Amino acid sequence: MTTRRRSPLRPPSKPAVKPARQKPAAEHETPSTSQPSAEDSVQARPKRWQAEPEAPVRLHKALADAGIGSRRDMETWIAEGRITVNDQTAKVGDRVTSRDVIKVSGRRVYLRPPAEKRVRVLLYHKQEGEIVSRDDPKGRVSVFNQLPKIRGAKWVSVGRLDFNTEGLMIFTTSGELANRMMHPRFEVEREYAVRVLGELTPDMQQQLLQGIELEDGEARLESLVEAGGEGANRWWRAVILEGRYREVRRLFDAVGVKVSRLIRTRYGPVALPPQLKRGQKQELDERDVHALLKWAGLAAPQKQLRAGRAANRNSPSSQTGARKTRR
Numbered sequence: 001m002t003t004r005r006r007s008p009l010r011p012p013s014k015p016a017v018k019p020a021r022q023k024p025a026a027e028h029e030t031p032s033t034s035q036p037s038a039e040d041s042v043q044a045r046p047k048r049w050q051a052e053p054e055a056p057v058r059l060h061k062a063l064a065d066a067g068i069g070s071r072r073d074m075e076t077w078i079a080e081g082r083i084t085v086n087d088q089t090a091k092v093g094d095r096v097t098s099r100d101v102i103k104v105s106g107r108r109v110y111l112r113p114p115a116e117k118r119v120r121v122l123l124y125h126k127q128e129g130e131i132v133s134r135d136d137p138k139g140r141v142s143v144f145n146q147l148p149k150i151r152g153a154k155w156v157s158v159g160r161l162d163f164n165t166e167g168l169m170i171f172t173t174s175g176e177l178a179n180r181m182m183h184p185r186f187e188v189e190r191e192y193a194v195r196v197l198g199e200l201t202p203d204m205q206q207q208l209l210q211g212i213e214l215e216d217g218e219a220r221l222e223s224l225v226e227a228g229g230e231g232a233n234r235w236w237r238a239v240i241l242e243g244r245y246r247e248v249r250r251l252f253d254a255v256g257v258k259v260s261r262l263i264r265t266r267y268g269p270v271a272l273p274p275q276l277k278r279g280q281k282q283e284l285d286e287r288d289v290h291a292l293l294k295w296a297g298l299a300a301p302q303k304q305l306r307a308g309r310a311a312n313r314n315s316p317s318s319q320t321g322a323r324k325t326r327r
Contacts, residue, residue, distance in 0.1 A: 054113050056095035059085065059102075062111055064175030067154025068104060071179055077104065117301040121284040121292060122147065122155065122171040125276045132160040132169070143169060146281065158182055158267065159190070159243045167192070167264030168272040180296040181268055187241040189222065191266035192248055194236045195229070197258045204255040208238075212254045219247055233260060269295050 057065075060074035063083070068074065075092055077083055083090040084103045096102060098111040126132070130141050140163075147155050156178045158170040172178055181188050211220035219242065227235040240247060249259045265272045269292065276282055284292070293300050 054097050054099075056097050059083065059090055059094045059096050060092070061176065062096055063102075063104070063109065064156075064179070065117075066109060066111055067156055067173055067175065068109060070156070071175065117174075119174045119177060119289055119293060119300065120150070120153070120172065121177075121289050122281055123270065123273065123276060123284065124169040124171060124281045125272065125278050126161050126166050126169045127278045128164055128166050131163055132157055146279065147171060148281075161264060162246050162249075165262045165264065166278065167262075168267055168270070169264075170267055170270060174298075177293065177296055177298060180298065182243060184242050188268045189239050189241060189266070190243060190264060190268075191237060191239045193227065193261075193263040193265050194238050194248060194252065194259055195233050195261035196236065196252060197232055197260045198234075198256075200234065200236065200255075200257055204257065207255050208251055212251055214247075214250055214254065216244060219244065219251055221251065237265075 060071050060078060063069065063074045064071045069077075074083075078090050078092050078094075081089050082105050085094055085096055086101050090102075096111070098113045100111075102109045102111065124143060124146065126143055130143050130146075132143050134142060134144050136142060143157070144155065150173065153173040155171040155173065156175055158172060158178045158181045161167060161169060170181070180186055205224055208221045208224055211218045219240075222239040222241050223237075224239075225237045227237050229235045238248060248262060252259050263272075273282060290300050
């Protein structure tokens with residue numbers, strides 16, 4: 001888990017530049033009217049680190065980005081009157097900035113300006129017997145208990161896995177990134193390793209690929225590839241574009257084949273690292289986070305971009321490359 005102290009790779013600040021001494025004007029010279037004054041030159045000079053004006057965003061989106069919950073949950077809470085903005089009951093569609101006083105169930109929520117936010121992404125290899133929920137009446141082990149604690153943000157799960165399924169789980173502090181990866185309209189691929197008990201005939205494969213009517217509507221596999229196996233157990237690689245409850249298991253059950261083991265191996269462009277064993281977690285570095293944001297069509301926060309550029313300039317690989325160039 002990364003600490004909150006200042007990184008030693010941060011580039012040193014540049015020393016202040018002393019203004020050049022101006023020579024006194026000759027008595028016979030007259031100032032030109034076309035030449036700008038010193039005050040005009042200072043105003044025209046761009047400010048290097050000046051942040052862009054903060055644009056108001058919708059309340060439910062701002063709260064989701066802060067890790068309070070999903071956008072859908074936030075809209076429900078707003079409709080229920082649980083959220084206030086500047087001591088006024090919020091309405092669906094309200095826009096806010098980091099300067100507004102926002103309270104959820106009477107508790108203050110602090111929003112960070114967009115330029116100061118940092119997007120973090122964590123990979124976790126979920127084990128069978130763990131649930132993807134913060135509250136469980138049965139007291140079962142939750143994946144959220146395995147995650148590192150963070151201040152000023154909250155881990156949001158990108159999709160879910162049922163109790164008996166293992167594999168890749170993605171957590172992020174960006175509600176917008178989670179929404180881009182989960183929402184059905186973006187059709188993000190989820191790939192699974194599926195072990196079935198029995199034979200999957202060509203007719204069954206065709207049914208799975210063409211579509212099967214389930215209790216909550218038609219569903220189908222985007223692709224299905226045989227992956228080996230011995231005896232009665234056979235492995236397959238299956239890809240779906242939705243994340244409905246137990247969708248893969250229900251599809252195979254519909255054609256009369258029992259799933260004996262199910263492992264999610266990929267979610268969108270993120271694959272389960274081979275070295276990440278069950279119950280282990282791994283946080284993506286700045287470069288991988290930027291690549292994931294770019295894939296999702298999202299811009300990285302300005303502060304995080306500057307930190308990433310500084311880290312790349314001071315990384316051992318970049319320094320080694322510079323030495324090779326000089327040779």
